[in-house]
Amino acid sequence: MIGIRNYRPADASALRTIFSDTIRRINVADYCEAEVEAWAAGGRDCSVWQQKMDAIAPFIAEADGEIVGYADLQQDGLIDHFFCHHNYQGKGVGRRLMAHIFSVGQSLGISRYYSMVSITARPFYERFGFNVVKAQTVEIGGQRLRNFHMERVVD
Numbered sequence: 001m002i003g004i005r006n007y008r009p010a011d012a013s014a015l016r017t018i019f020s021d022t023i024r025r026i027n028v029a030d031y032c033e034a035e036v037e038a039w040a041a042g043g044r045d046c047s048v049w050q051q052k053m054d055a056i057a058p059f060i061a062e063a064d065g066e067i068v069g070y071a072d073l074q075q076d077g078l079i080d081h082f083f084c085h086h087n088y089q090g091k092g093v094g095r096r097l098m099a100h101i102f103s104v105g106q107s108l109g110i111s112r113y114y115s116m117v118s119i120t121a122r123p124f125y126e127r128f129g130f131n132v133v134k135a136q137t138v139e140i141g142g143q144r145l146r147n148f149h150m151e152r153v154v155d
Helices: 009-025 033-043 046-056 093-108 122-127
Strands: 002-006 059-063 066-071 082-084 112-118 131-140 143-153
Touching: 002 093, 009 033, 009 046, 009 066, 009 082, 033 131, 033 143, 059 093, 066 093, 082 093, 093 112, 112 122, 112 131, 122 143
Parallel strands: none
Antiparallel strands: 002 059, 059 066, 066 082, 112 143, 131 143
């Protein structure tokens, strides 16, 4: 059973591991090794990571007490981070997180959700009604990575 709860500052370290491991084990299918390492390096500085997680306050997905994923929703509809543990891909973690995001978003009156989505995550977001606004290239750690600005508008 996958449960969703609110973030606690003590979660940051586990989220950092999920972030870097997912990029290295899952996103490597769509990005070269140099791109993967530059992207995953975003979690290296523990104090910067802690500040980022405290700022976005993501929702935490747990299975049997283990953190297996996380995702946030900002007041303007931005989903900044959305990551599932590599061992829990395809097991409903992302689906539960997205359902929670939409539920919270509805209560906040959010009518437009948007995110900068990796090549890897694009099909997942499309299953939830997101459309590509534009393909783009972003620079991370000296590497140029392709991703997609995607959005979902709720009537």
